[in-house]
Amino acid sequence: ATVLVENSNPNLVASADENGNFVLNQVPIGRQILRITYIGYLPQKSDAIVLTSAKSVTLKIELSSGSINADEVVISANKNAFEPLNELSVVSTRSFTSEETERMPAGVNDPGRVALSYPGVQRGPDDTENQIVVRGNSPIGILWRLEGVDMPNPNHFAVVGSSGGGVSVFSAQLLAKSDFSTGGFAAEYGNALSGAFDVQFRHGDMQKREHRAKIGILGLDFATEGPIKNGTSSYLVNYRYSTLGLLGKMGFYLVGERVTNDFQDLSFNLVFKKKKSISTIFGIGGLSEERYLPVENGADRNKSRSSEWEDRVKPSNMGALGYTYTYMPDNKTYIKAVVALVGSDQIRNSDTLDLQNVRFRYNSERYLDKRLVASMAYSKRISEKFWIKTGIIANQIFYDFFKETQARLNQQDINQRQVNVSVKGSGNSQMLQQYVQTTYKISSKVSFNAGMHFLEFLTNKTGSVEPRVSMQYTPNSSSKLSFAYGRHGRILPMMTYFFADSTGNNINLNLKPIKSDHLIAAFHHYTQNRMRLSFEVYYQSIFNVPISADVTSNYWLLNYSSDFPEFQVKSQGLGRNKGIDLAIEKQFSNSYFFLATFSVLDSKFKANDGLWHNSRFNTRFSSSYTFGKEFPFKNGNILQIGGRYLFSGGFRYTPFDPIKSREKGQYVGDQTKENEGQVAPFQRLDTRIAYRFNGEKTSGNISLDFQNATNRLNATNIAYDSANNITYTEYRGSGFIPVLTFQFDF
Numbered sequence: 001a002t003v004l005v006e007n008s009n010p011n012l013v014a015s016a017d018e019n020g021n022f023v024l025n026q027v028p029i030g031r032q033i034l035r036i037t038y039i040g041y042l043p044q045k046s047d048a049i050v051l052t053s054a055k056s057v058t059l060k061i062e063l064s065s066g067s068i069n070a071d072e073v074v075i076s077a078n079k080n081a082f083e084p085l086n087e088l089s090v091v092s093t094r095s096f097t098s099e100e101t102e103r104m105p106a107g108v109n110d111p112g113r114v115a116l117s118y119p120g121v122q123r124g125p126d127d128t129e130n131q132i133v134v135r136g137n138s139p140i141g142i143l144w145r146l147e148g149v150d151m152p153n154p155n156h157f158a159v160v161g162s163s164g165g166g167v168s169v170f171s172a173q174l175l176a177k178s179d180f181s182t183g184g185f186a187a188e189y190g191n192a193l194s195g196a197f198d199v200q201f202r203h204g205d206m207q208k209r210e211h212r213a214k215i216g217i218l219g220l221d222f223a224t225e226g227p228i229k230n231g232t233s234s235y236l237v238n239y240r241y242s243t244l245g246l247l248g249k250m251g252f253y254l255v256g257e258r259v260t261n262d263f264q265d266l267s268f269n270l271v272f273k274k275k276k277s278i279s280t281i282f283g284i285g286g287l288s289e290e291r292y293l294p295v296e297n298g299a300d301r302n303k304s305r306s307s308e309w310e311d312r313v314k315p316s317n318m319g320a321l322g323y324t325y326t327y328m329p330d331n332k333t334y335i336k337a338v339v340a341l342v343g344s345d346q347i348r349n350s351d352t353l354d355l356q357n358v359r360f361r362y363n364s365e366r367y368l369d370k371r372l373v374a375s376m377a378y379s380k381r382i383s384e385k386f387w388i389k390t391g392i393i394a395n396q397i398f399y400d401f402f403k404e405t406q407a408r409l410n411q412q413d414i415n416q417r418q419v420n421v422s423v424k425g426s427g428n429s430q431m432l433q434q435y436v437q438t439t440y441k442i443s444s445k446v447s448f449n450a451g452m453h454f455l456e457f458l459t460n461k462t463g464s465v466e467p468r469v470s471m472q473y474t475p476n477s478s479s480k481l482s483f484a485y486g487r488h489g490r491i492l493p494m495m496t497y498f499f500a501d502s503t504g505n506n507i508n509l510n511l512k513p514i515k516s517d518h519l520i521a522a523f524h525h526y527t528q529n530r531m532r533l534s535f536e537v538y539y540q541s542i543f544n545v546p547i548s549a550d551v552t553s554n555y556w557l558l559n560y561s562s563d564f565p566e567f568q569v570k571s572q573g574l575g576r577n578k579g580i581d582l583a584i585e586k587q588f589s590n591s592y593f594f595l596a597t598f599s600v601l602d603s604k605f606k607a608n609d610g611l612w613h614n615s616r617f618n619t620r621f622s623s624s625y626t627f628g629k630e631f632p633f634k635n636g637n638i639l640q641i642g643g644r645y646l647f648s649g650g651f652r653y654t655p656f657d658p659i660k661s662r663e664k665g666q667y668v669g670d671q672t673k674e675n676e677g678q679v680a681p682f683q684r685l686d687t688r689i690a691y692r693f694n695g696e697k698t699s700g701n702i703s704l705d706f707q708n709a710t711n712r713l714n715a716t717n718i719a720y721d722s723a724n725n726i727t728y729t730e731y732r733g734s735g736f737i738p739v740l741t742f743q744f745d746f
Helices: 098-103 111-117 244-249 494-498 658-664
Strands: 002-005 013-015 030-032 034-037 049-051 093-096 121-123 132-134 142-146 149-151 178-181 195-199 210-216 219-229 233-242 259-273 277-292 310-330 333-353 359-381 386-410 413-441 446-457 462-476 479-490 514-526 531-548 569-589 592-606 612-614 621-632 638-648 682-694 699-707 715-721 726-731 737-745
Touching (some): 111 121, 111 178, 111 638, 121 682, 149 386, 386 494
Antiparallel strands (some): 142 149, 178 195, 259 277, 310 333, 333 359, 359 386, 479 514, 569 592, 592 612, 682 699, 715 726
16 A cells, blocks of 8 residues: 655655555654555545654554456545544444544543534533433443443443443543444444444554653543564553542542542553464553542531432442454455453442431442453455455353342431342343344445344343345545444343342343334535535434333333333333434644534433323434634644534423422422423533644643633433422533643653
8 A cells, every 4th residue: 555645745655565564754743644545445535643743653544445447447436534444334423533532622532522522412411421312312322342342331430320421441542543323333333222432442653662641630641652572563551540539638629519539540552463463462441439428517418408418439440351363364354353351340339427427328339240252253355346244242241230228217216227129130141242244336336235233132031133234325536325224222231130129039130122223314525625514314213112010100211321220110112213413524634623513303202101202312402513723833833722612402301290299208200291391401612722842852732621611500400309399400510620731742
């Protein structure tokens, strides 16, 4: 393959060897775009890569096969930096880079927070967390995958029964170009309902040793990389330590009032190259603890606000250690095998305090999930027109789930209590996924994809058979029209199956996977100045959603962003989402970029009453506006400014029934008005200013992010004041936070 630095004069060009390795020397610092060409493959332009004086850039570039004319080479289209790595993901998918997670205002180097700028994506119920709502779906339905292995929940401060948490365990220093999908997944993605992150780790520098240190308000970060053996192997290691806990001890609470956070993580990737194979050893590990403190003086506590007299501690740890082996016998075939150990341990302990600060433990929970995961994929390009990929993913799961609540029967005597164990289960089980997918290029302009995914959950011997088909029409090099249909299934949060009734039996063990049918039509237009206009229409039909066995209840699991039902449920709920996503995006060129999106949606559900109601996440619309501009100075130094504004409809709630609420002493919704209420629209502005400098042996970056620059607290729900039998608006999120960070490369 030929690799050219675009607009270089004289031309800076290199040819990759038989293993795909290439080196470009003496490239000017600043943003550079590479153009890669190879006979039989689509030409490709890279992202605008940032090159500094003290750090080289290691890239992994994947080309897509093109159409060949017998008389001369005719390339039907270009593959540009907008396109996903997985070329079978023809709709609702885009790639993202580590540099994008770093320059996104308030992105915190977190793929989940960066995704808020993408069409059809909104933040979850708590603005301080990275849970995302995709096209009206609950955050429960997100898949996280790393190097071909599914991750249960790769986040610090992980939320029980969800796919999100406080901040991602993935370090931006290790991220290679990765994919994010909002629907219509290729057949290799399973156990996902609404969205999928396919994360890849990059390779370390195989020529020289380099280091990066970051010091900021949120913590310390150190990365190092270099050759193990020059040209054939490398290491890449990153360690992060949060200083939020130290700030909390000094009385500065950045996440929320009286909320402290501590976390640290370690990530690494070791790479070993041979003539026809690549092996890697990768790992991530994160330790975190979030604590919600009560008001210190008992006399100052408001009895109607539980947060003022409760002490809640939430440790959450996770880790993964894996080995990958990729073998390429020829330029048309590859085989990739992965084996990994993955673990997640979430603990929840909650105490109430009386006026004398005597503690009473009313809630104890632990959710331990350990897995041995193995996957294998085989890909073969049979001809210029036909390509097949098949694979298998197997999970051996070891679990231990426990939840005990202790209701206090006498407010004056903490020894009078009723113990209830609502979740109890330990043992092992298996989950198996198999898939096959093919591509046939009908002509130079039309390609057809077909596949099948099989999901089997052996805990209760349920599964899902999922056909996937898509077609893409490319009338010219600047336009694409795509259609996709897919059935997608997802098992429930594991602890759901182990709810125990009063006799100790797990009565929800027979629940089926939630399934949905996705229909998507997409049109993308690309301009010469690196812009893309996108238009997507979608319809999603959902079934097998758990609803209450009590016919008087309208409980529907996907109205919640986390947790699980602690009562008997049945797999009979329905749902439907439909909408339109619009986006206009300009990649970083000519010193600026922007991304503007607008989505309209309608999200409904049907439970026991047989009527269609608004789902909790039926906000009606969402939008995002993101931009960045760079101003170059001498010696390659650059000033960067940027901002992101999020504006979307408010979440739904059911207005309360004052009579039944007073009788029960808790919020009781009026079921005749199911989710007819709606809190105020969500608005948030984040801004960023950064200065990138280049020295002879050191380069770096000084950045200042203003998170929630207008200091706006957004309404997320309606809470209940039992003392006065009234409701009040509940606000979750942090106020204005300036985040100063110093980064040094040497």
